[in-house]
Amino acid sequence: MATIARSMLLVLSLTLALGLTACATRTGAPPSEGTQAQPQEPLRIGASISLTGRYDRTGKEMQNGYELWAEQVNATGGITGRQVQFVIYDDTSDPETSRNLYEKLITEDRVDLVMGPYSSPVTLPASTVAEKYGYPMIASGASASDLYTRGYSNIFGVYTAAQLYLDGAIDIAVRNGYRTVAIVNENSAFAKDTVAGAKRKAEQAGLQVIFEEEYPNTVRDLAPVLTKIRPLNPDVLLGGTYGEDSTLLIRQMKDLNWTPRIVAFTVGPALPDFYQTLGEDAEWVMGATQWEPGLRGEGVAEFAAAYKTKYGYDSGYHAAGGYAAGQLLKQAIERAGSVDNGKIREALATMDANTIYGAYKVDATGSQVGKPSYMIQWLRGERKIVWPDAAAETAAVVPLPEWGRR
Amino acid sequence: MDYQTLLQLAVGGLLLGAVYALAAAGLNLIFGVMRVVNFAHGDLMILGAYTAFWLYDRGGVNPLLSLTISIPLLFVVGWILQRFLVYRVVGQPPLMSLILLWGVSLVIINAGLFFWTSNVRSVPYFSGGIDLAGIQISRSRGIAFVTALVLSIGVWLFLQRSRWGKAIRATAQSAEMALVCGINVNRVRLLTFGLAAAMAGAAGNLLITILALSPGVGPSFLLKAFAIIVIGGLGSFSGAFIGALVVGLLESFSAFFINAQAADAVIYFALILFLLVRPGGILGQRE
Numbered sequence: 001m002a003t004i005a006r007s008m009l010l011v012l013s014l015t016l017a018l019g020l021t022a023c024a025t026r027t028g029a030p031p032s033e034g035t036q037a038q039p040q041e042p043l044r045i046g047a048s049i050s051l052t053g054r055y056d057r058t059g060k061e062m063q064n065g066y067e068l069w070a071e072q073v074n075a076t077g078g079i080t081g082r083q084v085q086f087v088i089y090d091d092t093s094d095p096e097t098s099r100n101l102y103e104k105l106i107t108e109d110r111v112d113l114v115m116g117p118y119s120s121p122v123t124l125p126a127s128t129v130a131e132k133y134g135y136p137m138i139a140s141g142a143s144a145s146d147l148y149t150r151g152y153s154n155i156f157g158v159y160t161a162a163q164l165y166l167d168g169a170i171d172i173a174v175r176n177g178y179r180t181v182a183i184v185n186e187n188s189a190f191a192k193d194t195v196a197g198a199k200r201k202a203e204q205a206g207l208q209v210i211f212e213e214e215y216p217n218t219v220r221d222l223a224p225v226l227t228k229i230r231p232l233n234p235d236v237l238l239g240g241t242y243g244e245d246s247t248l249l250i251r252q253m254k255d256l257n258w259t260p261r262i263v264a265f266t267v268g269p270a271l272p273d274f275y276q277t278l279g280e281d282a283e284w285v286m287g288a289t290q291w292e293p294g295l296r297g298e299g300v301a302e303f304a305a306a307y308k309t310k311y312g313y314d315s316g317y318h319a320a321g322g323y324a325a326g327q328l329l330k331q332a333i334e335r336a337g338s339v340d341n342g343k344i345r346e347a348l349a350t351m352d353a354n355t356i357y358g359a360y361k362v363d364a365t366g367s368q369v370g371k372p373s374y375m376i377q378w379l380r381g382e383r384k385i386v387w388p389d390a391a392a393e394t395a396a397v398v399p400l401p402e403w404g405r406r
Numbered sequence: 407m408d409y410q411t412l413l414q415l416a417v418g419g420l421l422l423g424a425v426y427a428l429a430a431a432g433l434n435l436i437f438g439v440m441r442v443v444n445f446a447h448g449d450l451m452i453l454g455a456y457t458a459f460w461l462y463d464r465g466g467v468n469p470l471l472s473l474t475i476s477i478p479l480l481f482v483v484g485w486i487l488q489r490f491l492v493y494r495v496v497g498q499p500p501l502m503s504l505i506l507l508w509g510v511s512l513v514i515i516n517a518g519l520f521f522w523t524s525n526v527r528s529v530p531y532f533s534g535g536i537d538l539a540g541i542q543i544s545r546s547r548g549i550a551f552v553t554a555l556v557l558s559i560g561v562w563l564f565l566q567r568s569r570w571g572k573a574i575r576a577t578a579q580s581a582e583m584a585l586v587c588g589i590n591v592n593r594v595r596l597l598t599f600g601l602a603a604a605m606a607g608a609a610g611n612l613l614i615t616i617l618a619l620s621p622g623v624g625p626s627f628l629l630k631a632f633a634i635i636v637i638g639g640l641g642s643f644s645g646a647f648i649g650a651l652v653v654g655l656l657e658s659f660s661a662f663f664i665n666a667q668a669a670d671a672v673i674y675f676a677l678i679l680f681l682l683v684r685p686g687g688i689l690g691q692r693e
Contacts, residue, residue, distance in 0.1 A: 052523035092524050215666040220526075220617040223544070224661035227414055244526050248618060255535045255544030281533070403534070 042085040043078065043339060045329075046105030047115040050122065053093030054217060057243045057271055058318045059118045062141050063088065064311055065322025066115065072306070079330050080339065087111055091122060099125035106133050112339055115325055118318070119242070120144035120162070120190035127155045136332075136345040139366075140325030141318060144189040148365035156348045157368040158290075158325050158357060162190050162266075163197025165288035166238050168375025168387035169264030170198060172286075172396045174205045178235035178261060182211040184225055184249070185240030194266050194288070195240040202238075210234055219245065223252045230258045239265035247274070250281055254403055261399030262286065264375070272316045275381055284400045286377045291317040291324075291357050292385050294393050295374075299356045314383075324357035331355075414541050415658045421547040422616065423654025424554040424647075429609035429627065430634035431558060431646040432602035438578040438641045439598040440496045445507035446487070447606050448628030449514040452621060454480050454607025455614035456522060462529045469529050469615045470553065476611040477604045484603025488596050496595065511624065518621030528618040550612040557608055561601070562643060574598055578641065626670065630657075633677040639687030648688050652676070 047066070050059030070084045078084055087109055091098035098117050105111050106129065116139040117126050123142035130137035131152045139147060143159035173181070181202050185191040192214070199209050210232055213225055222245065229237070237260045239246060246268025253259055268274055269287025293304035293314050303323060307315040329344075331353045336343035352370075353360040361370035375387035377396055386396035429451050436444045444450075457476040461467035487510065495503040532545040565571035577584040577594045585591050613619065613627075630653055638649025653673055660672040680687060 052525055054524075054526065056523070056525050213665060219666050220619065220623070221661070222666070223418055224415065224658060225666065227411060227418070228662055231408065231411055244618065251530055251533060252544070254533055255546070256542045257535045257537060258542075 040082050043080075043082040043113070044085050044087055044109075044111045045113045045115055046087045046102070046109060046111030048089045048091035048098045048101040048105070048117045048122075048126065050093040050118045051088075051090035053091075054244055055093040055119050055122070055242060057273060058141070058267065059093065061271070061316055061318035062118050062322040064307070065140075065315075065319035065324075066326060068303075068307060068310055068319075069323045069326030071310075073326065073330060079333050082339075084326075086115075091117055093119065093122065095122045095125045098122045099129055102126050102129040106130075106135060113329065113341070113344070115322075115329070116140045116142060118142070119188075120147065120193075121188045123147060124189065127152060130154050134345075135341050136348055138325040138328055138348070140321050142190065143368075144193045145367075146189050146193075148367040152366065153349070154345060155366045156328075156362055157366055158321050158328065158360070160290060160368055160371055160373040161197075162193035163200070164373050165194045165266050166198035166240075166264055167201055167373070168288065169236065169238060169262060169286055170201050170205055170207065172375070172387060172398065173202075173207060173236045173262055176261075176398050179208055180232075180234040181207050181209045181236045181238060182229045182232065182234035182260070183209060183238045183240070184213055184215065184222075184229075186217050186219075186242060186245055187214040188217055191240030191242070191266070193240075195238065198238050198240075207236075215245070217242075217245075219248075221252075222248050223256065226252055226256050226258065230256060234260050236260055236262040236264070239263075239268075241265045242267045243271055243274075244268075247277055250278055250285065254281055257403050259400050259403060263400060264288070269378065270316050270376060270383070271318070272313050275378055280406065282378050283381070283406070284378065284397060286375055286386070286396070287383075289317045289374050289376045289383075289385075290371075291320045292374060292376060292383060293320075294385055295358075295391060297356060297358055298354055303356045316383075320356055324355040324360075327355040328353060328360055410540055411662075415662050416655060417541055417543060418547065419654035419656075419658025420651060421543070421551040421654075422657070423650040424551045424558070425609050425612050425616070426627075426630055426634060426653060427647045427650030428554045428558050428612075429606045430631040430638070430650055431561065431643055432605035432609075433628075433631045434635045434641065434643065434646050435574070435578075435598055435602045435605075437635070439574060439581075440492070440595055441500075442492060442496060442503040443500070443507070443632070444599075444602065445504060445628065446511040446514060446624075447602075447631055448624035448626065449511045449518075450480060450483065450603045450606040450624075451610030451613065451627050452518060452619060452624045453483065453514065454610030455619050456518065456527070456610075456621075457607070458529050458611040458614050459522075459527045462531065469531050469611060470549070473553070473608055473611055476607045480607025481600040481604040483607075485596050485600040487603070488599035492599060493592070493595065511628075515621050515624060522621060524620055524622065526618045526620045527614065529614045531615055544616070546615045550616055553612055554609065557605070558647070561605065565643065570594070570597060574601075629670070629677075630673060633673050635687070636677055636685070637680050637687055639689035640685075642687070642689040645687055645689035652688075 049063050074083050089101045114135045118141035120142040131154045136154045139157045143162040183195050185195045246265040264286040266288045269285045270289040275282045332344045332347040336347040359370035376383045377386045385393045433447045454476040458469045458472040461472045535542040535544045573589045634649035634653050639645030657669045661669045
């Protein structure tokens with residue numbers, strides 16, 4: 001047994017060493033290109049997108065937005081007479097891969113312009129590369145405050161800041177006389193920001209935050225966390241989440257036969273396939289959203305219709321964000337009168353513009369200050385805006401019924 | 407800290423533990439018969455899991471029904487691995503089998519990433535929970551538990567009662583003596599690897615109904631299976647179950663009392679502790 005134990009130890013330590021080095025390889029998928037080139041040289045826009053991996057659902061939505069925008073722009077003659085052509089790589093939702101891909105796009109593929117990837121953790125290193133080469137990057141899929149505190153001049157946000165995402169749920173909770181809040185979040189930049197803002201707002205509003213816990217983005221089982229929360233019986237559950245974990249939370253809440261009176265998560269519930277994945281279990285869940293097809297605004301209805309025609313379902317805010325970013329780029333180029341990165345940067349920093357997302361205006365750091373964020377709730381199988389009042393399609397429905405009584 | 411929450415955690419951990427036990431018992435079989443640590447064991451589990459996923463995704467197939475496909479499929483995979491690759495390193499220094507099977511593991515992981523992408527998958531066929539005296543038992547865990555138990559008992563009976571089962575145990579005791587007694591040791595090894603792979607595949611098939619998995623997570627389950635057999639006792643079939651109880655409980659309680667990230671670290675810690683203090687495990691021989 002002794003020799004076996006010793007060889008076990010050897011084997012174990014080698015496993016540990018190899019385990020640290022043998023990470024899953026990253027696939028750099030071949031570039032997918034937008035539309036055909038015309039006699040005049042096409043305008044090549046490079047980006048990495050989370051087409052696979054943890055953020056794949058939202059990444060694909062964003063790509064849809066980019067593609068629809070490119071299609072429409074090219075149909076009307078392109079930008080300054082040049083056809084728009086996207087050069088997109090799959091960053092597999094990994095920040096380091098994205099960093100390498102943007103280096104490749106700028107130095108090897110020599111794209112003319114760049115657009116942002118999806119998610120704050122991925123946009124952080126990607127924007128560093130853009131800053132290094134002086135390519136203005138419209139952050140079309142990220143909102144963490146870290147992006148804007150680094151003193152960069154080449155980053156411009158489309159999304160409202162992360163800290164404001166869950167304001168709507170807190171407001172609704174206060175209005176309905178609820179008192180206690182439990183908070184869970186993924187331990188990445190964006191999610192931390194959302195709950196930091198939510199916690200601050202909750203405390204300001206007189207609510208009591210009785211539970212807070214973070215989990216790694218590799219988590220596969222959230223049952224233990226939920227088991228901790230259940231006996232505390234909070235009125236509200238807020239989640240700084242993405243797609244996978246918000247889905248997992250709902251599933252495991254059902255397994256545990258527990259639900260609080262209000263459930264509000266970031267990102268996940270705003271995804272068009274949230275209801276498809278969870279079915280009726282998704283009913284009454286609230287989600288933070290940057291944009292909804294039901295908003296009143298310039299070009300919103302046309303975009304919503306075009307998206308539905310092309311892809312067969314209603315767009316969510318991630319696709320619309322991609323599209324709006326495209327609109328901003330075009331407006332910046334037209335305002336600057338050139339496709340020179342320096343002039344575009346200048347335009348993006350100073351312009352007031354309008355897109356399907358609403359008003360665009362950035363402050364000195366590049367953070368978006370022109371538009372609010374909203375809250376949706378899944379009601380009878382559809383996403384409805386329930387907050388703020390000015391934009392609401394219908395009133396929020398609270399409390400959520402118990403699992404057995406649905 | 408009320409006892410009900412503790413009981414809830416314990417039950418959750420134990421239910422999952424049975425599935426781990428099934429995989430760990432397979433790992434133990436390979437080690438017992440061939441003195442080889444199957445570094446691709448976690449990845450074989452993932453293959454079984456993805457079989458269930460593929461069938462569910464394409465045809466909405468009940469994951470229990472998928473077992474009828476994943477078990478024979480993984481048996482064949484195991485057989486082939488032994489027949490063409492692993493036999494070369496049986497009886498060789500442990501480093502050789504480590505490198506070989508680690509290579510197999512990498513191939514499986516990357517093939518998985520290539521065919522199914524790194525997206526996280528699950529088979530949420532059984533949802534909801536059953537209330538048992540105030541304890542919530544998630545249906546998927548409960549069903550997986552019962553199935554894993556049934557399969558484990560089946561394997562145990564096979565090892566105890568059938569001719570080939572006895573041949574396997576004989577070879578585990580001493581390959582030379584088994585050869586002398588007329589046992590076809592090569593056949594036994596093929597059968598063992600196939601059986602163990604099938605058990606891993608079944609465990610993976612059941613696991614994907616409870617947790618969400620992606621191609622790269624095989625090694626973390628290998629760690630758990632490894633910890634289970636070291637803690638439970640190398641070479642002991644029932645040891646795998648004791649070990650699984652311990653690991654299941656550790657996982658559940660550490661995720662609760664510390665946080666989700668701590669669970670793996672605690673299991674590593676327990677594994678190292680046992681290797682240092684009691685390498686034979688709970689049911690194994692004393693040092």
